[in-house]
Amino acid sequence: MRTGAQVIHDVVGVGFGPSNLSLATALEEHRTDVPEHPLTAAFFERQPAFGWHRNMLLPSTTMQVSFLKDLVTFRNPSSRFSFVSYLHAAGRLANFVNTHTFFPTRQEFHQYLEWVEENFSDRVSYNSEVVGITLPPEPAPGADQYLRIEVRDRGGSGTRLVHARNVAVSTGLVPRMPVGVDRDDRVWHSSEFLDRFRQTDLQDLRRVAVVGAGQSAAEIARFLHDTLPHTQIFAIVPSYGYSIADSTPFANQVFDPEAVDHYYFGTDRTRDAFWQYHKNTNYSVVDDDVIRDLHRRVYDEDVRGSKRLHFLNLTRVSDVKRAGNETRVSLESLLDTESQELDVDALVCATGYDAMDPSGLLGDLDRYCLRDAAGRYQVGRDYRLVTTPPLTCGIYLQGGTEHTHGLTSSLLSNIAVRSGEIAHSIGRRRAEEEPGAA
Numbered sequence: 001m002r003t004g005a006q007v008i009h010d011v012v013g014v015g016f017g018p019s020n021l022s023l024a025t026a027l028e029e030h031r032t033d034v035p036e037h038p039l040t041a042a043f044f045e046r047q048p049a050f051g052w053h054r055n056m057l058l059p060s061t062t063m064q065v066s067f068l069k070d071l072v073t074f075r076n077p078s079s080r081f082s083f084v085s086y087l088h089a090a091g092r093l094a095n096f097v098n099t100h101t102f103f104p105t106r107q108e109f110h111q112y113l114e115w116v117e118e119n120f121s122d123r124v125s126y127n128s129e130v131v132g133i134t135l136p137p138e139p140a141p142g143a144d145q146y147l148r149i150e151v152r153d154r155g156g157s158g159t160r161l162v163h164a165r166n167v168a169v170s171t172g173l174v175p176r177m178p179v180g181v182d183r184d185d186r187v188w189h190s191s192e193f194l195d196r197f198r199q200t201d202l203q204d205l206r207r208v209a210v211v212g213a214g215q216s217a218a219e220i221a222r223f224l225h226d227t228l229p230h231t232q233i234f235a236i237v238p239s240y241g242y243s244i245a246d247s248t249p250f251a252n253q254v255f256d257p258e259a260v261d262h263y264y265f266g267t268d269r270t271r272d273a274f275w276q277y278h279k280n281t282n283y284s285v286v287d288d289d290v291i292r293d294l295h296r297r298v299y300d301e302d303v304r305g306s307k308r309l310h311f312l313n314l315t316r317v318s319d320v321k322r323a324g325n326e327t328r329v330s331l332e333s334l335l336d337t338e339s340q341e342l343d344v345d346a347l348v349c350a351t352g353y354d355a356m357d358p359s360g361l362l363g364d365l366d367r368y369c370l371r372d373a374a375g376r377y378q379v380g381r382d383y384r385l386v387t388t389p390p391l392t393c394g395i396y397l398q399g400g401t402e403h404t405h406g407l408t409s410s411l412l413s414n415i416a417v418r419s420g421e422i423a424h425s426i427g428r429r430r431a432e433e434e435p436g437a438a
């Protein structure tokens, strides 16, 4: 559809990580199923090319979900965009099966995502950041409502407007630093790790500390231990050592598509139980093999009498002082009441992420989005924000819905099904507005 010379897309996707890439496949499959009424889409991604947590693509790191939880399979097992189709196209299907694993390396999964992305590059603008979403100032009476999406292209001057009936916001997790600690060339968040590491003269890194007890911290500590053989590495761990990520079969059911319904339609007590019992499937936990590998290294160093991987357990970072290349870290230990200081050449804060928050993009539109008693967005089962007039366009969230849809909100586990549900909702609403379209 057009307003004047301006195309109105059925949906504009903000961000083009795995979630909106999965949505692109769902819309494409909708096009095949309902060829007479294709849903049109355009995606905007601020990175210069497709990239999935590139700064954490450390050697040998593996996926934390089965390859069958790819972009499509749980929605459409016969999709041509599956990981198995990718393996077949890459000529590795037989040999992948010989590995006997459900968990490919993150590097291989990244190649799979890029392989799928090649099918949609005509619909994605890279180097293009969405900076705001608004309603047109004076819609013509009776005209279909649309949203104006403001896009800033890198290297361009000013911004441009794109129009859509719906947006799918999928901007990802937001890196979180310890309170009062700023990033710079010697104090890094894990999300920027490889870029920073490559920019640093490795001769300068004689003492490096890694903060946190999650998967990122453990993987970075292991990488540093492998890559910098003469460096002292300090793991600053808030618990009494790394704890295991529960991926046992019954607990893993919290990531099943049905669990979303149990969570969404459950009571507050239901939702609380999910968190109390199963937070350790994802947060502040580490895969078993990485824990055992690191423990073996510490033990072997002990036996050899040459320690360089040091664990500071029950310890939190409370402050960081910087001067030139010097970094002094203040540590609070729960083992005693003393605080201590640690001098390092670089500090890596693998201190986790905050959930996606669309409020900055929504700006003034935020006042039409209903919130619950705790101030969180009300979200429909179809991942659409619950809005009041005059806002009738769909604002769909891929992320930021842990409070309504549960633990899979920021993960890959359910993106195939979630994208299908969003595509279906957009198609259904379009059909209601325009009988004959479905």
Ligand code: FDA
Binding pocket: 014, 015, 016, 017, 018, 019, 020, 044, 045, 046, 047, 051, 052, 053, 056, 062, 063, 064, 065, 128, 129, 130, 131, 170, 171, 172, 173, 216, 398, 399, 410, 411, 412, 413
């Ligand atoms: P993702 O963050 O991947 O993508 C969002 C995109 O939006 C980014 O490309 C960003 O540049 C772009 N963007 C942001 N703001 C924008 C704007 N205003 N305009 C335009 N573009 C914008 N989960 C899991 O289930 N299994 C796993 O194995 C892993 N592994 C894993 C490893 C690491 C290192 C991390 C940090 C996280 C994981 N995760 C995970 C969880 C992770 O959230 C998940 O893998 C996906 O990245 C979620 O995909 P999204 O597309 O939702 O976000």
Ligand code: NAP
Binding pocket: 056, 061, 062, 063, 064, 106, 177, 178, 179, 190, 211, 212, 213, 214, 215, 216, 217, 219, 236, 237, 238, 282, 283, 284, 285, 315, 316, 317, 318, 350, 351, 352, 353
């Ligand atoms: P995370 O699990 O949230 O862990 C952050 C850690 O930092 C927690 O242990 C936290 O402890 C600690 N922390 C925060 N502030 C601190 C402070 N001031 N001092 C000391 N410790 C502090 O984050 P993550 O490890 O980045 O993992 C995020 C997501 O990415 C998860 O879903 C994870 O599975 C995923 N991931 C996957 C892979 C992979 O696929 N291979 C790799 C990396 C990450 P408190 O909770 O006590 O504050």
